[in-house]
Amino acid sequence: MTAPKNVLAVIAPHVGGRAAGAGLATLFPGEAEVTVVERTDENPEALRAAHVVITALAPVTAEHLAAAPELRLVQCASHGFDYVDVEAARDLAVPVCTIGSSGAEAQNVAEQTFALMLALAKQLVPAHNALVEADWALPRLQRSLTELSGKTLGIVGLGQIGREVARRAVAFDMSVVYAGRRRVPEETEARLGGARHVPLDELLRVSDYVSLHAPLTDDTRHLLDAPRLALLKPTAFVVNTARGALIDQDALADALEKGALAGAGLDVFDPEPPTPALRLLRAPNVVLSPHVGGVTRETLVRIALAAVQNVAGYLAGDPPRDIVSGPAPAR
Structure with a gap:
């Protein structure tokens, strides 16, 4: 031919x-x-x-x-x-x-992941909105402010993007655990600050931040559903810069509305663009961006x-x- x-x-x-x-x-x-x-x-x-x-x-x-x-x-x-x-x-x-x-996308998606994590930890969106409205919100926000240093980051999918995220986590003095089908070589784990391979449910239980970097397949659709979201600490944050359908969006909105999670940073949605009916657009303590990771x-x-x-x-x-x-x- x-x-x-x-x-x-x-x-x-x-x-x-x-x-x-x-x-x-x-x-x-x-x-x-x-x-x-x-x-x-x-x-x-x-x-x-x-x-x-x-x-x-x-x-x-x-x-x-x-x-x-x-x-x-x-x-x-x-x-x-x-x-x-x-x-x-x-x-x-x-x-x-x-x-x-x-x-090609690894650098920027990793940067976007940390932009969302930092915005959540430092309450940047509510702080900005309050100041625009002449509201000195420090007394109200102070109890919600936190640091990345000393926290555990759980990475779901330690491919090229996940590894770039882990590299940055080490620079922020975070501990890294990861879940995936295969364990990476020990030398890779060592380079990533002693990253540990654990089952997904254990990752959810121990992590302060959970960042998704898995492909969307039949097996990973709604990987974080209501039962798995319930495994997270009430002080934990979820960040998704991979694919919107990795998370059951209604279940995530439920958890945020009930105060069962501290917050979520989302760069991806299901579908895209999201419809105005998406509850996450109005859920408490979310930071949203329009799939800018990778562009x-x-x-x-x-x-x-x-x-x-x-x-x-x-x-x-x-x-x-x-x-x-x-x-x-x-x-």
Whole structure:
């Protein structure tokens, strides 16, 4: 088969749309024909002719895959892949790839995680809002102020992003425990301040802060449900910069409203953007941001380069990296 050259770049509007896609298209070698859209089925002819689909948080469904008979590769411009029907792609022998090994998002997501943790510990949002209203809130806020130093940070998912978070935790004098399918090498644990691998339920019981960095799969959807949230200390904080559906959002709102948790910092929601009915928008002691982890100017350049390099390598005959759905077909 001739090396595939038709590339469909699908950039969701809430992460830049056509403007961002136009910049991404300029990174490809001249022999690639790149079509930029904001929805996967926006241009049926381009989808039908596509050999490669690059998607930036735009859904790629089983129907989309069935409508692309020439498709040989789906490249996610992200660490996550929950917006692609991986099972349908596997059935069609179409590999789905992420940018996982590039670490393109790790720095900024780790920084955003700590921005949320610090905002919660120092009560920055209520302090700011009070001062704007000419309210010297120090006496009221003082009993809620706390430090990161000496606290235990529980990291759920110690991949590249989780490790960057752990590195920063050590700098803040925090102890690190982590949960995941596999224990990392002992030398990695040592570099992360003696991080300890523990079962998830134990992590929830002992942590002062819980930070989620796991992929969203059938197994991890609502990983933090009501029973697991009930394991947390009433003084604990939950931070999620991974995927909104890792948490049962209603259960989290219940816990916050009842005072069973000290607070939550959320950069991700289910769905995105969140609907006005989302109770977490009005829950007490939450700090919210609109999925800004991973979208700094520097990060977007690294993400685009990582996605394009993987696809360009595949077009040139190299095996693709970071496959999450199965082997690449012979060409």
